[in-house]
Amino acid sequence: MLTNSRLVHQPHDHGRCINAAMTRAHDLCIEQNARMTTTRESVLRLLWQSHRPLGAYQLQDQLAELLNKPIAPPTVYRAIEFLLQLGLIHRLPSLNAYIGCPFPNSEHSNLFLICTECGSASEMAHATINNTLQSAGAKVNFTLQSQSLELFGLCPQCSEPLEADSNE
């Protein structure tokens, strides 16, 4: 089971998250002979500013501010599409939002844990779950191609206040 949950939902040195993500991205681009342009790099970096998914129009605003010039939606969506195709980011359909992928190299299905309180989202690659889903499909002769798995709930951080209350 591969996950960034422990990191995401705890205080941590987030600079390392950013650096690691950007390094991986550049490596992957070289490997795939893809171009990491300023726009694409900026969008990826913006998505890694936190572990909270961002919508396309939030990205638009932040990108415009960062590059200090007006940015139109297609610019953002093109960068998003590029990053999605390389597997550097994911789309969270239930939120219409995007988030950086912490392990873009490894084959993995997307299981997200999304905190309804703070908005942070972590990702899991969970072999058992994937196998179970696969065989659940197979049992009814359904050939699995891809999947979108989103779990909503309270992250460790946001559960704590409640525990504190019960101590009083």
Add this chain to the structure above:
Amino acid sequence: MLTNSRLVHQPHDHGRCINAAMTRAHDLCIEQNARMTTTRESVLRLLWQSHRPLGAYQLQDQLAELLNKPIAPPTVYRAIEFLLQLGLIHRLPSLNAYIGCPFPNSEHSNLFLICTECGSASEMAHATINNTLQSAGAKVNFTLQSQSLELFGLCPQCSEPLEADSNE
């Protein structure tokens, strides 16, 4: 494991699906002291015309034709919201579409099997999967509240042509 997969992805007497769904809906409304108005009933019935999820604006068109008068988006969305709250339908976030729930009474999480070829979608309530997800969350101190699970692939119907080819 509770599912309507066998039914959905095979030829079947769909009239029975519709009748069962409408009966369940009316029963549930009585039980919950909720009003099944013409608009709401029509939307539910439209969603049950097939096992393919429909978007809000497809519903708008079909509802306008059915009721023979212009229908504005809020009318559709209000009916959708009502049916969602009663658990009579579900939203499929990755499709921006809605589908009737085959077992609105039973507590269940929403696992959908969506055929990328014919668009049909079936639903599963799968205890093992839910338990596994629950405990996967618990392992990283994540308290599960709700979930959105969508599997994409080929249904039995749409896999068959390929099998036929290999017989030639």
Add this chain to the structure above:
DNA sequence: TTATTAATGTTATATTATAACGTATATTAA
């Protein structure tokens, strides 16, 4: 019946995403 609540009608607008076409920039071939 009147008061109250619930549902719908209506208009406008917010939010998310893409189409179409032109321009600039980078890569490759000559």
Add this chain to the structure above:
DNA sequence: TTAATATACGTTATAATATAACATTAATAA
């Protein structure tokens, strides 16, 4: 180096999905 090509970006318009706000009507309760 230059010309040809492919790739990325700029720009404008618009499609597709969803909601806000307020007026009107219908159903229920007092």
